[in-house]
Amino acid sequence: MRIRGIRVLILSVGLLLYLDLAGCSQSSSEPGESQPAASGVVTGATDALSESDTAKLDLSGERIVYVPVYSHINTGNARALFNLAVTLAVRNTDAETPLILTALDYYDTTGRKARTWLERPVRLAPMSAFEVYIRENDTSGGLGASFRVRWVPASERQSAPVIQAVHAGTASAQGISFVTEGVALRGEER
Numbered sequence: 001m002r003i004r005g006i007r008v009l010i011l012s013v014g015l016l017l018y019l020d021l022a023g024c025s026q027s028s029s030e031p032g033e034s035q036p037a038a039s040g041v042v043t044g045a046t047d048a049l050s051e052s053d054t055a056k057l058d059l060s061g062e063r064i065v066y067v068p069v070y071s072h073i074n075t076g077n078a079r080a081l082f083n084l085a086v087t088l089a090v091r092n093t094d095a096e097t098p099l100i101l102t103a104l105d106y107y108d109t110t111g112r113k114a115r116t117w118l119e120r121p122v123r124l125a126p127m128s129a130f131e132v133y134i135r136e137n138d139t140s141g142g143l144g145a146s147f148r149v150r151w152v153p154a155s156e157r158q159s160a161p162v163i164q165a166v167h168a169g170t171a172s173a174q175g176i177s178f179v180t181e182g183v184a185l186r187g188e189e190r
Contacts, residue, residue, distance in 0.1 A: 051120070058152070062102060065149045065163045065182040069106075071134065071141040072169075073176075082176065084169040085136035088147050091162040092124045099124040099161055103150040104132065109142030121152075124161075136169055149182065160184070 067088060072081045092099040101124060104117040117132055124130050134141070149163055163182030169175065 059102065062150055062152050063160070064185045065151070065161075066185055067147040067149065067163055067165050067182040068180045069134075069141055069145040069147060069165050070143055070167055070180075071139045071145050072143060074143070081139070082169055082171060082174075083136045083139055084167040084176070086134040086141075087166045087168075088132040088134075088149075089162075089164050089166065090124065090130045090149060090151075091164075092126055092128055093162055094159045095126050097154045097158045098126060099158070100152040100154060101130065101149065102152055103148070105148045106132075106134075106141065107146045107148065108140060109144035114140060114145075147182075 069086050069088070070084055071086065072083045074080070075082045088104075090099075090101060090104075100121055101118060102121045105113050106115040106117065108114045122130070132147075147165065151161060165180045165182075166177070167180070168177040
């Protein structure tokens with residue numbers, strides 16, 4: 001009985017060490033991923049608009065969504081930093097109509113535009129999703145980082161997208177995850 005308990009303890013410690021090391025080692029890029037910025041990855045079922053289609057876009061109905069993002073949070077009495085990976089997800093909730101994303105910008109704590117994620121507008125297929133991933137070791141955004149997502153409804157009846165930022169981080173045997181919701185901005189002039 002005592003030997004079995006020791007084996008379980010050794011396996012548990014080994015698993016914790018493996019998970020800790022796996023969380024610390026970040027590869028620079030996974031095979032097949034596109035990497036528009038040094039620490040981010042964009043994926044999703046999108047179709048970039050041509051220059052002529054972009055020129056024809058009616059931006060008068062463009063909508064803006066603000067999404068709060070935390071590249072790290074403070075923990076403990078000593079305000080130790082806990083780094084977080086962030087996945088921004090834009091989900092087209094309409095079953096029939098594509099969604100046009102016109103801009104996706106990332107701002108740091110000081111309000112400075114740190115990154116632009118779209119070179120030109122993209123069409124998001126019905127019921128599909130688009131995501132941007134920021135690695136856990138990228139803390140350039142800071143505690144007050146944010147995304148501004150601009151989109152154009154393809155019709156008056158188009159349902160609004162769901163836009164969220166999923167935050168996750170691991171350190172030693174600790175882990176944290178939470179979601180922040182995008183907020184539609186009203187009355188903002190372009």
